[in-house]
Amino acid sequence: MNSTRGFVRSWAILAFAAGYLAFQLWVICAAHGREDKRFGFWMFAESSRFNFELIRELDDGERLRAPGGAWTVQGRGGAGTTYRWGDFVREFDLDHVETFVHAKTGMYVTLKYLGEALNYVIARIPEDHETVRLHLIVHYSKAGGPLKEVVLSSKRRAPWR
């Protein structure tokens, strides 16, 4: 009985060890084919750098720059409310508006997070009755490549009536 139990235990350990190592190898190899390199132990990936500026789009299509990622609007009661990008987005060095910084992990992930962050911010500015969409103009150099520009846009929200 004991030897049967030992035999089953040995096979279970062996199966687990083989499965674990196979899974690790697969995850590492797969990660190296992906842009985000997650779970691949690719430390200090990419020498990319980027900066960005924040643009507000109004209902009539006019686009206004928000210097330093901040803008002030008139609220319902007439009082001014100032919104700052850095109050909403703080992780991953995504709060350095208009300053060139190193892209953690890489440009792909940075651009993905910036795009998601735009949607997060546009949904959380209730006092701003003018802005219908936010844009980020991102300048970046990926892995020592030439400087490029990409414009990221949030979802459009209905103008306040």
Add this chain to the structure above:
Amino acid sequence: MAVIRRLLQWTSTEGPLLGLGIFRAFAGFMMIREAWGYLGKYGSRGFYQNEFYLPYAPWYPLPGETLYVAILLTLVLAGSCMIVGVLTRPAVVTALILHAFHLFLNQMWYRHNRYFLLLSLMLLALAPCDRAFALGRRGVAPWGPAWTTYLLRIQLSLIYLASATSKTLDPDWSSGRVLYERGVAGTWETVAPLWLQGVVPRSTLVEWITLSALFQEFFLGLCLWIPLTRRMAIWVGIMFHGYIELQYSVLAFSYLVLGSYFLFARSERGNRTLHIPAHGRVGEWSARAVSWLDWLDKFRIERHGGGKVFVTDFDGRAYSGWFALVIAGTALPVTFFFAFPLSLARLGTRRFDGIAPDGEPMEKQAFLIPPSHSAPMLGLLVAAYVGMVMMTAFLHLPYAARDNARNLDIPLFALILLLVHLGWQRPSERGDR
């Protein structure tokens, strides 16, 4: 078929668990640091859901504020239990579940070191990691199944080799651009005089450093497994991760890797001997110091009729004077880093043939560096090390200032390990062995 049989035998291999116990304590320490860091963030910035975050999947359950804080506090508690070895297995399983849950709350929180911690916890949860260095199980023999220790070792090698291979294949990395962007060149321009910068331009320097980093990762991934190169690899690893930690503060990664080195320690216990005079304070204090710092249980203590303290190494060679201190230091985790380079001087020694009745080594030994010179060399090495640390700290003040608490990490953690070591096994048991 023979391969399968050997693999099945491997699953029932048993070995010493001291290294595993120490690694568990390291993982516990890192668990506390991780959770404490997020608690600090919560204290200064509030609940993480009040700013931009990105779960891995829309269906992933999100905690409320109270539950979130409770999770972090539980992780601190679990980490504490893992360090001292009280309720060890439940603590490891709790840490595993909560750390995994926390890691996947926000995509922006992914770090290789946090993932490495998760994998370590998973393997520790399956390991008999509560049989050594555990106040909750004093007197239990630190011996048991070794297959999880092997998996943890393989995991570490996989990390080194994956990292080194990916960087070698990546033109961005192998060209040196990544390290250039990470401030290596800036350091050179600050430190080196102009004439030296002319001789070794920063582009050349960055290429050398990149090659060196890649070589070290391959070296560590492979040579930790080879008995002949293992101690050299551990020393190189301490330098490598120590420098990365000082420069970039990757926290869990540095310490977990250093903790993993304990898993590679030779399995023999008591294979070195500290010979002390039967009477006298020097011998007694030497014995006490060694037993305090001998976390891997490498030393036996024997008394003789002579007046000198000397050490017999695992290969049978005996050393007295300052060099005995050096050789003893190579087997003690706290002093290994300083002692190992000095111990290389013994490469020119002849094998020891025995101990005379008066307690003296019977064969005269020839050293590359005479043992009488080892004390000044030790001082020089310590000074060089402290100098390097201070230079790095001053040159990278913005980095160093970011997390000053980490400067206390190693001394504090070493002290805790010392106390756990003293507490977990009864002194009589050590004496009996």
